[in-house]
Amino acid sequence: MKLLRPPGVYAPQEDTAMLISALRREHLSPQADVLDVGTGTGAVAIAAAHHGAARVVAIDASAAAVLTARLNALLSGYARSIRVSRGDLTEPVTGLRFDMVLANPPYVPSADVRMTGRGAARAWEAGIDGRAVIDRLCAEAPALLRPGGVLLAVHSVMSNPAMTVKRLTEAELDVTVTDRRFVPFGPVLRERADWLEAQGLIVRGQEKEELVVIRAERP
Known part of the structure:
Protein backbone atom coordinates (compact mmCIF):
# COMPACT_ATOMS: atom_id res chain seq x y z
CA MET A 1 0.00 0.00 0.00
CA LYS A 2 1.03 3.62 -0.48
CA LEU A 3 1.94 5.46 2.71
CA LEU A 4 1.67 9.12 3.55
CA ARG A 5 5.24 10.45 3.66
CA PRO A 6 5.16 14.16 4.54
CA PRO A 7 8.35 16.24 4.59
CA GLY A 8 10.25 15.87 7.85
CA VAL A 9 9.15 12.26 8.44
CA TYR A 10 11.62 9.50 7.58
CA ALA A 11 10.41 7.78 4.42
CA PRO A 12 10.78 3.98 4.09
CA GLN A 13 14.07 3.08 2.41
CA GLU A 14 16.31 0.03 1.98
CA ASP A 15 16.81 -0.30 5.73
CA THR A 16 13.05 -0.35 6.23
CA ALA A 17 12.67 -3.03 3.55
CA MET A 18 15.38 -5.17 5.16
CA LEU A 19 13.72 -4.96 8.56
CA ILE A 20 10.32 -5.87 7.14
CA SER A 21 11.83 -8.79 5.23
CA ALA A 22 13.42 -10.10 8.44
CA LEU A 23 10.13 -9.66 10.29
CA ARG A 24 8.27 -11.73 7.72
CA ARG A 25 10.56 -14.70 8.36
CA GLU A 26 9.60 -14.76 12.04
CA HIS A 27 6.71 -16.72 13.51
CA LEU A 28 4.22 -14.62 15.47
CA SER A 29 1.63 -16.22 17.70
CA PRO A 30 -1.99 -15.07 17.27
CA GLN A 31 -1.67 -13.08 20.51
CA ALA A 32 1.75 -11.57 19.84
CA ASP A 33 2.62 -8.13 21.17
CA VAL A 34 5.07 -6.20 19.00
CA LEU A 35 6.97 -2.97 19.63
CA ASP A 36 8.19 -0.77 16.78
CA VAL A 37 10.80 1.75 17.98
CA GLY A 38 11.25 4.83 15.81
CA THR A 39 8.23 4.12 13.66
CA GLY A 40 8.44 7.06 11.24
CA THR A 41 5.60 6.58 8.74
CA GLY A 42 4.46 3.45 10.57
CA ALA A 43 5.55 1.16 7.71
CA VAL A 44 7.14 -1.46 9.97
CA ALA A 45 4.28 -1.36 12.49
CA ILE A 46 1.78 -1.92 9.67
CA ALA A 47 3.89 -4.81 8.34
CA ALA A 48 3.87 -6.38 11.81
CA ALA A 49 0.09 -6.10 12.05
CA HIS A 50 -0.28 -7.55 8.56
CA HIS A 51 2.07 -10.41 9.58
CA GLY A 52 -0.32 -11.38 12.35
CA ALA A 53 0.60 -9.37 15.45
CA ALA A 54 -2.42 -8.97 17.71
CA ARG A 55 -1.19 -5.67 19.13
CA VAL A 56 1.52 -3.29 17.94
CA VAL A 57 2.87 -0.35 19.90
CA ALA A 58 4.71 2.13 17.68
CA ILE A 59 6.88 4.89 19.18
CA ASP A 60 8.52 7.97 17.72
CA ALA A 61 9.99 11.13 19.21
CA SER A 62 8.62 13.24 16.36
CA ALA A 63 5.10 14.62 16.66
CA ALA A 64 4.84 14.71 12.86
CA ALA A 65 5.85 11.04 12.65
CA VAL A 66 3.32 10.05 15.31
CA LEU A 67 0.50 11.78 13.42
CA THR A 68 1.67 10.26 10.13
CA ALA A 69 1.87 6.75 11.57
CA ARG A 70 -1.62 7.07 13.05
CA LEU A 71 -3.05 8.19 9.72
CA ASN A 72 -1.26 5.41 7.84
CA ALA A 73 -2.50 2.83 10.34
CA LEU A 74 -6.03 4.11 9.75
CA LEU A 75 -5.65 4.07 5.96
CA SER A 76 -4.18 0.56 6.05
CA GLY A 77 -7.10 -0.81 8.06
CA TYR A 78 -4.98 -1.65 11.11
CA ALA A 79 -5.85 1.28 13.35
CA ARG A 80 -7.43 -1.05 15.91
CA SER A 81 -4.26 -3.14 16.15
CA ILE A 82 -1.70 -0.32 16.22
CA ARG A 83 -1.23 2.20 19.03
CA VAL A 84 1.16 5.03 18.24
CA SER A 85 2.80 6.95 21.09
CA ARG A 86 5.21 9.84 21.21
CA GLY A 87 8.25 9.41 23.41
CA VAL A 93 6.63 1.25 27.36
CA THR A 94 8.81 1.02 30.45
CA GLY A 95 7.81 -2.06 32.43
CA LEU A 96 5.98 -3.75 29.55
CA ARG A 97 7.06 -6.91 27.74
CA PHE A 98 6.82 -7.88 24.08
CA ASP A 99 7.17 -10.92 21.86
CA MET A 100 9.07 -8.88 19.30
CA VAL A 101 10.88 -5.54 19.26
CA LEU A 102 11.63 -3.95 15.88
CA ALA A 103 14.03 -1.04 15.48
CA ASN A 104 15.46 1.06 12.68
CA PRO A 105 17.34 3.54 14.87
CA PRO A 106 19.37 6.57 13.75
CA TYR A 107 22.83 5.28 12.82
CA VAL A 108 24.65 7.79 10.60
CA PRO A 109 27.95 9.02 12.10
CA SER A 110 28.10 12.80 12.29
CA ALA A 111 30.81 15.36 12.95
CA ASP A 112 28.19 17.77 14.29
CA VAL A 113 26.87 16.09 17.42
CA ARG A 114 24.53 19.07 17.94
CA MET A 115 22.33 17.66 15.17
CA THR A 116 21.69 14.42 17.04
CA GLY A 117 18.03 14.31 18.07
CA ARG A 118 17.09 17.62 16.44
CA GLY A 119 14.48 18.26 13.76
CA ALA A 120 14.13 15.93 10.80
CA ALA A 121 17.77 14.92 11.23
CA ARG A 122 16.88 13.00 14.39
CA ALA A 123 15.86 10.17 12.05
CA TRP A 124 19.47 9.56 11.00
CA GLU A 125 22.01 11.60 12.99
CA ALA A 126 23.63 9.39 15.63
CA GLY A 127 26.72 11.08 17.04
CA ILE A 128 30.39 10.82 16.20
CA ASP A 129 30.41 7.00 16.08
CA GLY A 130 26.84 6.44 14.87
CA ARG A 131 25.90 4.72 18.13
CA ALA A 132 24.23 7.43 20.19
CA VAL A 133 20.84 5.71 19.88
CA ILE A 134 22.01 2.16 19.13
CA ASP A 135 23.82 1.90 22.47
CA ARG A 136 20.68 3.02 24.29
CA LEU A 137 18.65 0.46 22.36
CA CYS A 138 21.10 -2.29 23.35
CA ALA A 139 20.72 -1.25 26.98
CA GLU A 140 16.93 -0.88 27.03
CA ALA A 141 15.53 -3.45 24.58
CA PRO A 142 16.54 -6.70 26.34
CA ALA A 143 14.36 -5.94 29.36
CA LEU A 144 11.36 -5.52 27.04
CA LEU A 145 11.55 -9.05 25.64
CA ARG A 146 9.51 -11.93 27.00
CA PRO A 147 11.16 -15.37 27.11
CA GLY A 148 11.48 -16.43 23.48
CA GLY A 149 11.06 -12.81 22.40
CA VAL A 150 13.06 -11.47 19.47
CA LEU A 151 14.72 -8.13 18.78
CA LEU A 152 15.31 -7.25 15.13
CA ALA A 153 17.41 -4.14 14.51
CA VAL A 154 18.92 -2.72 11.34
CA HIS A 155 21.88 -0.40 11.02
CA SER A 156 24.99 0.39 8.99
CA VAL A 157 28.34 -1.35 9.20
CA MET A 158 29.75 2.15 9.75
CA SER A 159 28.13 2.10 13.21
CA ASN A 160 29.90 -1.08 14.33
CA PRO A 161 27.51 -4.07 14.33
CA ALA A 162 30.15 -6.11 16.17
CA MET A 163 29.65 -3.82 19.16
CA THR A 164 25.88 -4.31 18.92
CA VAL A 165 26.34 -8.08 18.90
CA LYS A 166 28.69 -7.83 21.88
CA ARG A 167 26.35 -5.70 23.98
CA LEU A 168 23.28 -7.78 23.26
CA THR A 169 25.22 -10.97 23.99
CA GLU A 170 26.30 -9.46 27.31
CA ALA A 171 22.58 -8.97 28.00
CA GLU A 172 22.25 -12.77 27.73
CA LEU A 173 20.52 -12.79 24.35
CA ASP A 174 21.31 -15.21 21.52
CA VAL A 175 22.55 -12.93 18.75
CA THR A 176 23.18 -13.39 15.02
CA VAL A 177 23.59 -11.14 11.99
CA THR A 178 20.93 -12.44 9.61
CA ASP A 179 21.03 -10.08 6.64
CA ARG A 180 23.57 -7.96 4.78
CA ARG A 181 22.96 -5.66 1.84
CA PHE A 182 24.98 -2.98 0.03
CA VAL A 183 22.98 0.12 -0.88
CA PRO A 184 24.01 3.30 -2.70
CA PHE A 185 24.82 6.36 -0.62
CA GLY A 186 21.96 8.76 -0.19
CA PRO A 187 22.33 12.55 -0.07
CA VAL A 188 23.44 12.64 3.58
CA LEU A 189 26.31 10.18 3.13
CA ARG A 190 27.39 11.71 -0.19
CA GLU A 191 27.60 15.12 1.44
CA ARG A 192 29.84 13.90 4.27
CA ALA A 193 31.89 11.32 2.37
CA ASP A 194 35.14 13.22 2.88
CA TRP A 195 34.61 13.30 6.65
CA LEU A 196 33.66 9.62 6.76
CA GLU A 197 36.82 8.79 4.83
CA ALA A 198 38.92 10.86 7.24
CA GLN A 199 37.41 8.88 10.12
CA GLY A 200 38.35 5.60 8.45
CA LEU A 201 34.69 4.60 8.08
CA ILE A 202 34.77 4.38 4.28
CA VAL A 203 37.50 4.15 1.64
CA ARG A 204 38.21 6.70 -1.06
CA GLY A 205 35.68 6.50 -3.87
CA GLN A 206 33.24 4.33 -1.91
CA GLU A 207 29.67 4.91 -3.04
CA LYS A 208 27.76 2.20 -1.15
CA GLU A 209 27.23 1.36 2.50
CA GLU A 210 26.60 -2.07 3.95
CA LEU A 211 23.48 -2.51 6.06
CA VAL A 212 22.90 -5.41 8.44
CA VAL A 213 19.97 -6.85 10.35
CA ILE A 214 20.79 -8.13 13.83
CA ARG A 215 18.54 -10.74 15.45
CA ALA A 216 18.67 -11.19 19.23
CA GLU A 217 16.47 -13.72 21.03
CA ARG A 218 15.83 -14.08 24.73
CA PRO A 219 16.17 -17.79 25.66
Whole structure:
Protein backbone atom coordinates (compact mmCIF):
# COMPACT_ATOMS: atom_id res chain seq x y z
CA MET A 1 0.00 0.00 0.00
CA LYS A 2 1.03 3.62 -0.48
CA LEU A 3 1.94 5.46 2.71
CA LEU A 4 1.67 9.12 3.55
CA ARG A 5 5.24 10.45 3.66
CA PRO A 6 5.16 14.16 4.54
CA PRO A 7 8.35 16.24 4.59
CA GLY A 8 10.25 15.87 7.85
CA VAL A 9 9.15 12.26 8.44
CA TYR A 10 11.62 9.50 7.58
CA ALA A 11 10.41 7.78 4.42
CA PRO A 12 10.78 3.98 4.09
CA GLN A 13 14.07 3.08 2.41
CA GLU A 14 16.31 0.03 1.98
CA ASP A 15 16.81 -0.30 5.73
CA THR A 16 13.05 -0.35 6.23
CA ALA A 17 12.67 -3.03 3.55
CA MET A 18 15.38 -5.17 5.16
CA LEU A 19 13.72 -4.96 8.56
CA ILE A 20 10.32 -5.87 7.14
CA SER A 21 11.83 -8.79 5.23
CA ALA A 22 13.42 -10.10 8.44
CA LEU A 23 10.13 -9.66 10.29
CA ARG A 24 8.27 -11.73 7.72
CA ARG A 25 10.56 -14.70 8.36
CA GLU A 26 9.60 -14.76 12.04
CA HIS A 27 6.71 -16.72 13.51
CA LEU A 28 4.22 -14.62 15.47
CA SER A 29 1.63 -16.22 17.70
CA PRO A 30 -1.99 -15.07 17.27
CA GLN A 31 -1.67 -13.08 20.51
CA ALA A 32 1.75 -11.57 19.84
CA ASP A 33 2.62 -8.13 21.17
CA VAL A 34 5.07 -6.20 19.00
CA LEU A 35 6.97 -2.97 19.63
CA ASP A 36 8.19 -0.77 16.78
CA VAL A 37 10.80 1.75 17.98
CA GLY A 38 11.25 4.83 15.81
CA THR A 39 8.23 4.12 13.66
CA GLY A 40 8.44 7.06 11.24
CA THR A 41 5.60 6.58 8.74
CA GLY A 42 4.46 3.45 10.57
CA ALA A 43 5.55 1.16 7.71
CA VAL A 44 7.14 -1.46 9.97
CA ALA A 45 4.28 -1.36 12.49
CA ILE A 46 1.78 -1.92 9.67
CA ALA A 47 3.89 -4.81 8.34
CA ALA A 48 3.87 -6.38 11.81
CA ALA A 49 0.09 -6.10 12.05
CA HIS A 50 -0.28 -7.55 8.56
CA HIS A 51 2.07 -10.41 9.58
CA GLY A 52 -0.32 -11.38 12.35
CA ALA A 53 0.60 -9.37 15.45
CA ALA A 54 -2.42 -8.97 17.71
CA ARG A 55 -1.19 -5.67 19.13
CA VAL A 56 1.52 -3.29 17.94
CA VAL A 57 2.87 -0.35 19.90
CA ALA A 58 4.71 2.13 17.68
CA ILE A 59 6.88 4.89 19.18
CA ASP A 60 8.52 7.97 17.72
CA ALA A 61 9.99 11.13 19.21
CA SER A 62 8.62 13.24 16.36
CA ALA A 63 5.10 14.62 16.66
CA ALA A 64 4.84 14.71 12.86
CA ALA A 65 5.85 11.04 12.65
CA VAL A 66 3.32 10.05 15.31
CA LEU A 67 0.50 11.78 13.42
CA THR A 68 1.67 10.26 10.13
CA ALA A 69 1.87 6.75 11.57
CA ARG A 70 -1.62 7.07 13.05
CA LEU A 71 -3.05 8.19 9.72
CA ASN A 72 -1.26 5.41 7.84
CA ALA A 73 -2.50 2.83 10.34
CA LEU A 74 -6.03 4.11 9.75
CA LEU A 75 -5.65 4.07 5.96
CA SER A 76 -4.18 0.56 6.05
CA GLY A 77 -7.10 -0.81 8.06
CA TYR A 78 -4.98 -1.65 11.11
CA ALA A 79 -5.85 1.28 13.35
CA ARG A 80 -7.43 -1.05 15.91
CA SER A 81 -4.26 -3.14 16.15
CA ILE A 82 -1.70 -0.32 16.22
CA ARG A 83 -1.23 2.20 19.03
CA VAL A 84 1.16 5.03 18.24
CA SER A 85 2.80 6.95 21.09
CA ARG A 86 5.21 9.84 21.21
CA GLY A 87 8.25 9.41 23.41
CA ASP A 88 11.98 9.02 23.82
CA LEU A 89 13.02 5.62 22.46
CA THR A 90 11.41 2.96 24.73
CA GLU A 91 10.36 5.27 27.58
CA PRO A 92 6.59 5.05 26.83
CA VAL A 93 6.63 1.25 27.36
CA THR A 94 8.81 1.02 30.45
CA GLY A 95 7.81 -2.06 32.43
CA LEU A 96 5.98 -3.75 29.55
CA ARG A 97 7.06 -6.91 27.74
CA PHE A 98 6.82 -7.88 24.08
CA ASP A 99 7.17 -10.92 21.86
CA MET A 100 9.07 -8.88 19.30
CA VAL A 101 10.88 -5.54 19.26
CA LEU A 102 11.63 -3.95 15.88
CA ALA A 103 14.03 -1.04 15.48
CA ASN A 104 15.46 1.06 12.68
CA PRO A 105 17.34 3.54 14.87
CA PRO A 106 19.37 6.57 13.75
CA TYR A 107 22.83 5.28 12.82
CA VAL A 108 24.65 7.79 10.60
CA PRO A 109 27.95 9.02 12.10
CA SER A 110 28.10 12.80 12.29
CA ALA A 111 30.81 15.36 12.95
CA ASP A 112 28.19 17.77 14.29
CA VAL A 113 26.87 16.09 17.42
CA ARG A 114 24.53 19.07 17.94
CA MET A 115 22.33 17.66 15.17
CA THR A 116 21.69 14.42 17.04
CA GLY A 117 18.03 14.31 18.07
CA ARG A 118 17.09 17.62 16.44
CA GLY A 119 14.48 18.26 13.76
CA ALA A 120 14.13 15.93 10.80
CA ALA A 121 17.77 14.92 11.23
CA ARG A 122 16.88 13.00 14.39
CA ALA A 123 15.86 10.17 12.05
CA TRP A 124 19.47 9.56 11.00
CA GLU A 125 22.01 11.60 12.99
CA ALA A 126 23.63 9.39 15.63
CA GLY A 127 26.72 11.08 17.04
CA ILE A 128 30.39 10.82 16.20
CA ASP A 129 30.41 7.00 16.08
CA GLY A 130 26.84 6.44 14.87
CA ARG A 131 25.90 4.72 18.13
CA ALA A 132 24.23 7.43 20.19
CA VAL A 133 20.84 5.71 19.88
CA ILE A 134 22.01 2.16 19.13
CA ASP A 135 23.82 1.90 22.47
CA ARG A 136 20.68 3.02 24.29
CA LEU A 137 18.65 0.46 22.36
CA CYS A 138 21.10 -2.29 23.35
CA ALA A 139 20.72 -1.25 26.98
CA GLU A 140 16.93 -0.88 27.03
CA ALA A 141 15.53 -3.45 24.58
CA PRO A 142 16.54 -6.70 26.34
CA ALA A 143 14.36 -5.94 29.36
CA LEU A 144 11.36 -5.52 27.04
CA LEU A 145 11.55 -9.05 25.64
CA ARG A 146 9.51 -11.93 27.00
CA PRO A 147 11.16 -15.37 27.11
CA GLY A 148 11.48 -16.43 23.48
CA GLY A 149 11.06 -12.81 22.40
CA VAL A 150 13.06 -11.47 19.47
CA LEU A 151 14.72 -8.13 18.78
CA LEU A 152 15.31 -7.25 15.13
CA ALA A 153 17.41 -4.14 14.51
CA VAL A 154 18.92 -2.72 11.34
CA HIS A 155 21.88 -0.40 11.02
CA SER A 156 24.99 0.39 8.99
CA VAL A 157 28.34 -1.35 9.20
CA MET A 158 29.75 2.15 9.75
CA SER A 159 28.13 2.10 13.21
CA ASN A 160 29.90 -1.08 14.33
CA PRO A 161 27.51 -4.07 14.33
CA ALA A 162 30.15 -6.11 16.17
CA MET A 163 29.65 -3.82 19.16
CA THR A 164 25.88 -4.31 18.92
CA VAL A 165 26.34 -8.08 18.90
CA LYS A 166 28.69 -7.83 21.88
CA ARG A 167 26.35 -5.70 23.98
CA LEU A 168 23.28 -7.78 23.26
CA THR A 169 25.22 -10.97 23.99
CA GLU A 170 26.30 -9.46 27.31
CA ALA A 171 22.58 -8.97 28.00
CA GLU A 172 22.25 -12.77 27.73
CA LEU A 173 20.52 -12.79 24.35
CA ASP A 174 21.31 -15.21 21.52
CA VAL A 175 22.55 -12.93 18.75
CA THR A 176 23.18 -13.39 15.02
CA VAL A 177 23.59 -11.14 11.99
CA THR A 178 20.93 -12.44 9.61
CA ASP A 179 21.03 -10.08 6.64
CA ARG A 180 23.57 -7.96 4.78
CA ARG A 181 22.96 -5.66 1.84
CA PHE A 182 24.98 -2.98 0.03
CA VAL A 183 22.98 0.12 -0.88
CA PRO A 184 24.01 3.30 -2.70
CA PHE A 185 24.82 6.36 -0.62
CA GLY A 186 21.96 8.76 -0.19
CA PRO A 187 22.33 12.55 -0.07
CA VAL A 188 23.44 12.64 3.58
CA LEU A 189 26.31 10.18 3.13
CA ARG A 190 27.39 11.71 -0.19
CA GLU A 191 27.60 15.12 1.44
CA ARG A 192 29.84 13.90 4.27
CA ALA A 193 31.89 11.32 2.37
CA ASP A 194 35.14 13.22 2.88
CA TRP A 195 34.61 13.30 6.65
CA LEU A 196 33.66 9.62 6.76
CA GLU A 197 36.82 8.79 4.83
CA ALA A 198 38.92 10.86 7.24
CA GLN A 199 37.41 8.88 10.12
CA GLY A 200 38.35 5.60 8.45
CA LEU A 201 34.69 4.60 8.08
CA ILE A 202 34.77 4.38 4.28
CA VAL A 203 37.50 4.15 1.64
CA ARG A 204 38.21 6.70 -1.06
CA GLY A 205 35.68 6.50 -3.87
CA GLN A 206 33.24 4.33 -1.91
CA GLU A 207 29.67 4.91 -3.04
CA LYS A 208 27.76 2.20 -1.15
CA GLU A 209 27.23 1.36 2.50
CA GLU A 210 26.60 -2.07 3.95
CA LEU A 211 23.48 -2.51 6.06
CA VAL A 212 22.90 -5.41 8.44
CA VAL A 213 19.97 -6.85 10.35
CA ILE A 214 20.79 -8.13 13.83
CA ARG A 215 18.54 -10.74 15.45
CA ALA A 216 18.67 -11.19 19.23
CA GLU A 217 16.47 -13.72 21.03
CA ARG A 218 15.83 -14.08 24.73
CA PRO A 219 16.17 -17.79 25.66
